[in-house]
Amino acid sequence: MSHVNEPLARHVLGDWGTSRLRLWLIERGEVAATREGPGIGALTNPPGDTLAALVAPWRSASETLHVVLSGMAGSRTGLLETDYVPTAADFDRWSRAARLTRVHDMPVAVAAGLRDESRQHAPDVMRGEDTQIFGAMQLEPALRAGSHLFVLPGTHSKWVGIENGAIARINTALTGELFALLHDHSILLKAGSAENADSAEHDAGFDAGLKRSQHLPERLLAALFEVRTAQLLRGRSRAWASGFLSGLLIGDEIAGMSALHASIRDVVIVADAQLAGLYERALAARGIRSRRFDGGACALAGLRQLYESVRGEFS
Amino acid sequence: MSHVNEPLARHVLGDWGTSRLRLWLIERGEVAATREGPGIGALTNPPGDTLAALVAPWRSASETLHVVLSGMAGSRTGLLETDYVPTAADFDRWSRAARLTRVHDMPVAVAAGLRDESRQHAPDVMRGEDTQIFGAMQLEPALRAGSHLFVLPGTHSKWVGIENGAIARINTALTGELFALLHDHSILLKAGSAENADSAEHDAGFDAGLKRSQHLPERLLAALFEVRTAQLLRGRSRAWASGFLSGLLIGDEIAGMSALHASIRDVVIVADAQLAGLYERALAARGIRSRRFDGGACALAGLRQLYESVRGEFS
CATH class of the missing domain: 3.30.420.310 (2-keto-3-deoxy-galactonokinase, C-terminal domain)
Known part of the structure; x- marks a missing residue:
């Protein structure tokens, strides 16, 4: 639950893709610093060690730093394998499937992915684009009503059908x-x-x-x-x-x-x-x-919303 | 011109593709030996040196060994760049575009390629499949009449339309x-x-x-x-x-x-x-x-026919 009048805790948001990790340090609701690191597909060390080393400069002895990660952090080769939530899934359903773990004494929440089983031939999946799509709906609430088609081009281009705020169809x-x-x-x-x-x-x-x-x-x-x-x-x-x-x-x-x-x-x-x-x-x-x-602004907006949703779990 | 009653000279036929060179030594009309070597795309030495080294065991001091090559031997990175003959082209038109060179004192004939300019968007080309197609028509003369569609699958799959013995269309x-x-x-x-x-x-x-x-x-x-x-x-x-x-x-x-x-x-x-x-x-x-x-039998049949067509040039 979000408590509007309570100052937000100091925390870290991260979008961990196959080829890149982007981290944002949030203080009093504002981006105080950013860092970049290797993607899940480019790691040479265990992902937890990589994460801990990158956020070390932001940690202090007097507080516990909360971390929220989305994307390939939740894959089999990531930090903690999370579910693929079946579509159609709105933000609440997706965010509830995030899982909490501890990394070098930090509590870390890892977002779920999404799985579309509606196709005749084979399922389709995504990890990370979900966060960007829900973030876009945060930036423009009108996108939560009616039908919309998103494309998130990249290594794997995701075409995503939205129905009344829920991610309904995925085609890669x-x-x-x-x-x-x-x-x-x-x-x-x-x-x-x-x-x-x-x-x-x-x-x-x-x-x-x-x-x-x-x-x-x-x-x-x-x-x-x-x-x-x-x-x-x-x-x-x-x-x-x-x-x-x-x-x-x-x-x-x-x-x-x-x-x-x-x-x-x-x-x-x-x-x-x-x-x-x-x-x-x-x-x-x-x-x-x-x-x-x-894409970066959408990821950040989606991660902010996800943090609001899971922050109660950290305490 | 082929002289049916005259014993064929001792000579070498070769199909030189991007990834492989196949050589046949022909004696009195029969395959007396075969050898394999690197394709044009895999050469580390000049192509002429590679060819000379491979046929060296077949050479004798007392005679001149004739060589006929098709395929990527005629490409820009091959032994001698030969033309792309425009389609539609029958065997005579294609074989006349072969060119003669000398490699380490051996006379070598290099076959032309083919170029199809009939497509709306872009030309299409081939080098080597021509020899196999004309070879198939040698093995089965009925293929020289009427329309036929060939496919020569491989790294680049060639679909080739034949009209009355001429190669008319190429699609890769x-x-x-x-x-x-x-x-x-x-x-x-x-x-x-x-x-x-x-x-x-x-x-x-x-x-x-x-x-x-x-x-x-x-x-x-x-x-x-x-x-x-x-x-x-x-x-x-x-x-x-x-x-x-x-x-x-x-x-x-x-x-x-x-x-x-x-x-x-x-x-x-x-x-x-x-x-x-x-x-x-x-x-x-x-x-x-x-x-x-x-494929190998067709290449050999096409090269035999090509040798018959160009052997007059060797003397």
Whole structure:
């Protein structure tokens, strides 16, 4: 329970993803300091030791520092494995599945993930995007009413259907991971040639890739080779080809999700500015309106709300 | 010109791909010996040095050994860059574009590639599959009449339309390369867990992947994550998941190519036995008949024919 007139305790909020940990120190309700650390997928030490070392400068002998973590902290390789709460789940249902543990004498609450079993073929899951979505609803309460479709692009792009404040459907597209694999390890981009930051070339390639994705009866696998032939036989630059690959993948992702969610008109993008910009352009190219929220701000808002919900458990 | 009554010269035929070089020593029209070497993509020494070292045991002081090579030997990073002959091209047109060079005092003929400019968006190319296709027509002359659709699965799966003996259309799908990247480097298959050769599990996964690919409105990017959730939440084995990934990709490749070639009824598969078997099953699952030719036998037949065509140039 939140007690509005009581000053909030000094505490730490953390968004622990696969590739990055972001920590916020909260004092009297304000962000007093931030730190970054390695993601769960990049750890060399046990996660508890990593966490303790990062927050050590913020600890004092006279008080107990509370910590709330979301994301991959709750995965099997994280700090403490938490449940995947079945959808549809609103904030209360999700937050109640958070679990408390102790790390180097600090009480740490670890958020649950979410699991969508509604799909015909296979379940879908997420950890961390839940916090950002509930955070967006904190930042804009109007999102708690009615139906909304969110996209949280990244290594694994999450498309999330919201119904009256509850997370109802999850669909993951492997877009970001596939882009990285194809960009860095395939024959598609000429090895060795530097991808000088020619953003005009990249933009032109991105738009060409988006356009190509609009009519793709032969499907993605048969179009990817064009990234190579455009360089080999059409003299396209590596920056153009990289943009083309990006546009082709993001465009195809949106085309597929549009087929699943037939009535898409508006999409809420939660991402950093650069990725949000690409998705805005890609959605606009298909006539879909979008609005954006900053991913970090949403994570922080969701973690604040989660702390309010679980702080009674710490004492 | 071939002179039927004249004993064929002692010569070497070679299929030089990205990942492997296969050499055949021909004596009096028969294969007298074979050797293997590194592909063009795996060379550490200049290609000419590699070739000379491999054929050295077959050379004698008293005669000039002729060599005919196809495939990536004619690429920019190969032995001698040869043209991409525009489609539609029959054997005569393609073989006339082979070029002669000398390597460590041996005369070497290097085959051309083929380039299809008929596509709306981008050209498509091949080097080496041409030789196998013309070889299949040597092995079965009936393939020289009428329309046929070939598939040559591999790192880059080539779908090739034949019209009256000429290679008319080329479409490349990145299936094999994408499978390897996702299998070895993505989060889809649990790292570290050994993929014990449980072929029953792999087969069951392959069939499930084929089935999944039959109705895929959300497209490939949104289905790949199921490889992971099947293991994470459904207890599927790594062998099953690997088979599922394979079936999903091959099934999606065939679905896309079926959309391009609307009237597919029969497909000619040119591949090794293991890959041919997977494509046979995948085609059958979509009601498409297929027949297979061994890739090595086709390469050898095509190279024999190419030697007959260019041998006059050697003298």
